Amino acid sequence: xxxxxxxxxxxxxxxxxxxxxxxxxxxxxxxxxxxxxxxxxxxxxxxxxxxxxxxxxxxxxxxxxxxxxxxxxxxxxxxxxxxxxxxxxxxxxxxxxxxxxxxxxxxxxxxxxxxxxxxxxxxxxxxxxxxxxxxxxxxxxxxxxxxxxxxxxxxxxxxxxxxxxxxxxxxxxxxxxxxxxxxxxxxxxxxxxxxxxxxxxxxxxxxxxxxxxxxxxxxxxxxxxxxxxxxxxxxxxxxxxxxxxxxxxxxxxxxxxxxxxxxxxxxxxxxxxxxxxxxxxxxxxxxxxx
DNA sequence: GGAAAGGCCTGAAAGC
DNA sequence: TGCTTTCAGGCCTTTC
Numbered sequence: 001x002x003x004x005x006x007x008x009x010x011x012x013x014x015x016x017x018x019x020x021x022x023x024x025x026x027x028x029x030x031x032x033x034x035x036x037x038x039x040x041x042x043x044x045x046x047x048x049x050x051x052x053x054x055x056x057x058x059x060x061x062x063x064x065x066x067x068x069x070x071x072x073x074x075x076x077x078x079x080x081x082x083x084x085x086x087x088x089x090x091x092x093x094x095x096x097x098x099x100x101x102x103x104x105x106x107x108x109x110x111x112x113x114x115x116x117x118x119x120x121x122x123x124x125x126x127x128x129x130x131x132x133x134x135x136x137x138x139x140x141x142x143x144x145x146x147x148x149x150x151x152x153x154x155x156x157x158x159x160x161x162x163x164x165x166x167x168x169x170x171x172x173x174x175x176x177x178x179x180x181x182x183x184x185x186x187x188x189x190x191x192x193x194x195x196x197x198x199x200x201x202x203x204x205x206x207x208x209x210x211x212x213x214x215x216x217x218x219x220x221x222x223x224x225x226x227x228x229x230x231x232x233x234x235x236x237x238x239x240x241x242x243x244x245x246x247x248x249x250x251x252x253x254x255x256x257x258x259x260x261x262x263x264x265x266x267x268x269x270x271x272x273x274x275x276x277x278x279x280x281x282x283x284x285x286x287x288x289x290x
Numbered sequence: 291g292g293a294a295a296g297g298c299c300t301g302a303a304a305g306c
Numbered sequence: 307t308g309c310t311t312t313c314a315g316g317c318c319t320t321t322c
Contacts, residue, residue: 010315068316085316087300102300121299123316139318166293175317183315278294280315 011084011235013147013180014225016068019090019236023070024063026092026238027115031059032074034108042104042119044127051128054078055107067143067179079131082117088124089235091116097239144177147218152178154215161205168204168214169197169277178218184258185221187283191257192217194267196289197275197282228254257283 011019035052037043043051058074065071072080082088091099094113099106103116105126117126134140144160145152160177161168171177172186181189190197193213195204204210256266261274265285275282 012316083316085299086314119299120301121314123299125317164292170293173316279296281313 010086010182010184011068011088012182012185012225013065013068013222014185014229015235016065016070016084016180017226018229019084020063020065020070022236023072023090023092027060027072027109028063029059029061030113031110032056032107033110036106036108037104038106039104039119039122042117042122042124042126044125046128054128055080066140067146067175068182073131077131079129079134081127081129081134083125084119084235085121085123085125087120089118089237091118091237091239093239094241095239142176144175144179147178147180147222152215152219154212157215158205158208158211161201161211164201166201167197167277168195168199168201169282171201172218173280180222181218183280183282184255185225187258188225188256189214189217189221191265191267191284191289192221194289196286197277197284199290225254257285259283 032055035055037048037052040048046054055074055078058076058078060072061075062073063070064073068083070082070084072082074080091103092113092115093099099114099116100118102118102120104119104122104124105117107115107117109115117124129137145156157178161171164171166174169186169190172181172189173183187197193210193216195210195214204214257272260272260283263272264270265272265288268285268288270285270287272283273286275284
């Protein structure tokens with residue numbers, strides 16, 4: 001089967017969560033002693049000169065996640081916001097080994113360690129904002145509900161679904177509704193809920209049982225994916241002082257339908273189909289997803 | 291204002 | 307063998 005570029009997992013909520021947890025354990029409390037921007041276009045909202053000047057000397061106090069954004073809260077009220085998009089990732093190195101050519105920004109840390117932001121396709125973005133002004137950022141304000149939070153309820157999902165004539169797959173990808181799902185986990189959640197990706201969102205809302213099934217499938221899909229990341233995040237590589245690299249091995253496909261065109265549905269055995277929806281591949285079982 | 295299409299981006303795979 | 311085309315998908319902008 002064809003694997004997506006990037007090593008078997010686009011960074012959706014579970015992958016970002018894994019990076020945040022691992023990164024937090026390494027860089028929390030460390031001071032940034034220098035910054036080198038190798039690709040200026042990666043830096044948003046301010047000049048490279050200002051970006052480097054503002055970062056130098058600040059301490060990374062906390063690493064957290066909102067939607068698919070990685071947030072590094074720094075001393076003096078600044079936050080470094082990173083979005084990996086498709087192929088972004090980090091390499092943390094304790095040695096002087098050269099970074100890969102895909103390194104876009106280098107953060108020099110006290111003690112000699114270096115953290116590189118890498119990105120093959122250059123779709124990822126980094127911006128530095130005042131923590132207190134995050135809410136003034138339009139894109140930030142538009143972000144929808146966190147699916148694993150208490151504020152995400154069956155009732156809230158039902159209200160969002162109601163009145164939307166879009167296909168449910170497109171609805172799930174809309175980050176202004178529910179955040180964190182991408183093309184892979186949207187397909188997985190729909191298979192688990194036994195809902196056709198072509199079904200209109202509003203038609204899901206007409207059945208309480210369907211809304212509950214979708215609600216639970218979203219949470220279970222994400223929780224299982226987060227647990228599966230426990231061996232180590234795919235988007236964070238470690239290089240020790242001896243220059244030896246440790247990068248988690250790609251596990252066999254953990255997906256029920258994604259990337260499994262032609263293989264039997266794990267529920268009913270019918271062949272998994274692949275269709276195009278809004279320019280994206282959608283994998284589903286035509287027999288048990290209705 | 292909602293929905294859909296197009297574009298960005300690069301490397302692997304497919305097609306010729 | 308080597309060149310060209312297609313595809314992967316998150317998210318923005320443009321268009322309807």
